[in-house]
Amino acid sequence: MHDSFECRLRWLVRLTLVGTLFTAVVMLVGAWTRLVDAGLGCPDWPGCYGKLLVPDSDLATLRHPDVPLDSFKAWVEMVHRYIATLLGLVVISVVALGWPLRHRRDYPWRQSLMLLVVILLQGAFGAFTVTLKLWPQVVTLHLLGGLSVLLLFFWLYLRLRLVVTPKPKNVSHCASSWWGVAACLLVLQLALGGWVSSNYAGIACQGFPTCNDQWLPAMDISEGFHLTQTVGPNYLHGQLHADARTAIQVMHRLGALLLGVVLVALWWRYRHWQSVASPLAIVVGLYALQAALGVANVVLWLPLWLALLHTAGAIALAAGFVWAWWRWRYQAAGVYSKTIDSPYNNVIAQ
Known part of the structure; x- marks a missing residue:
């Protein structure tokens, strides 16, 4: 059982490091989406003109006749959504892997749950970014939410490394x-x-x-x-x-x-x-x-x-x-x- 816990912890260390790096990638793709004016490439959410894949112009016109399809911008926006969804799955994997360890005193279970809450809020802000048509308040909160996800991943990685390689447990709270x-x-x-x-x-x-x-x-x-x-x-x-x-x-x-x-x-x-x-x-x-x-x-x-x-x-x-x-x-x-x-x-x- 102890070996199983140690193996699980080591996988969590790897996964949180991957999550940290992948969050950075998602944020950069999000920045690219904004910089090429593709934030409203798809006028609806979570699909694009009602589809999970970017449709052709005829179908898009039937769905949103007031918003002409720009295929490039639509695909840029959808790629951002796809990889953001993958990031959400990484967060869920961290929580699922950590579930058996939740009662260990040295395991950062509350931080894992916090990460899950923040990624769910981040998804909501992603939806509001589109439905509220790039309202600056939401766009700014969406950026800060992405940074929060990245830093929570990074903090979990540092905490888990400390669990895997034990050091003195006294921590400065000054x-x-x-x-x-x-x-x-x-x-x-x-x-x-x-x-x-x-x-x-x-x-x-x-x-x-x-x-x-x-x-x-x-x-x-x-x-x-x-x-x-x-x-x-x-x-x-x-x-x-x-x-x-x-x-x-x-x-x-x-x-x-x-x-x-x-x-x-x-x-x-x-x-x-x-x-x-x-x-x-x-x-x-x-x-x-x-x-x-x-x-x-x-x-x-x-x-x-x-x-x-x-x-x-x-x-x-x-x-x-x-x-x-x-x-x-x-x-x-x-x-x-x-x-x-x-x-x-x-x-x-x-």
């Missing part, structure tokens, strides 16, 4: 305002990035570091962040006027600057913690790369491949931050070697 502030700013910046994308504000500002040759351009912040926009219009290509989109882009830039300062400060604070300094250095490096990609997107007018790299950078930055926080959490508990030889050897981070 509060840390540094990590909390950084995490909040990262979530806010990811949400701002989704808001930029869903409102088509990626090139609202021409030039960098100025915006439209001005340090303080005309902005309509109240309209740009008006979260009770009317549900119903087709939001493909956006509905906001130029000053509102400029406000979104400028806030995204300021958020990126603030996040960078906090991440560098976080690295500086823990630079003598041997197992945390390296992950945080990687996070700072990923942030710098992501910032460079953002600037390049503006300067080069948002080419498709570069916009996809910017999405991939956001995914990598979020995962890197979670990994660094994981190392800090267990290092503070004495699981990892605590510090580099330094004057701070006896400091416990707060």
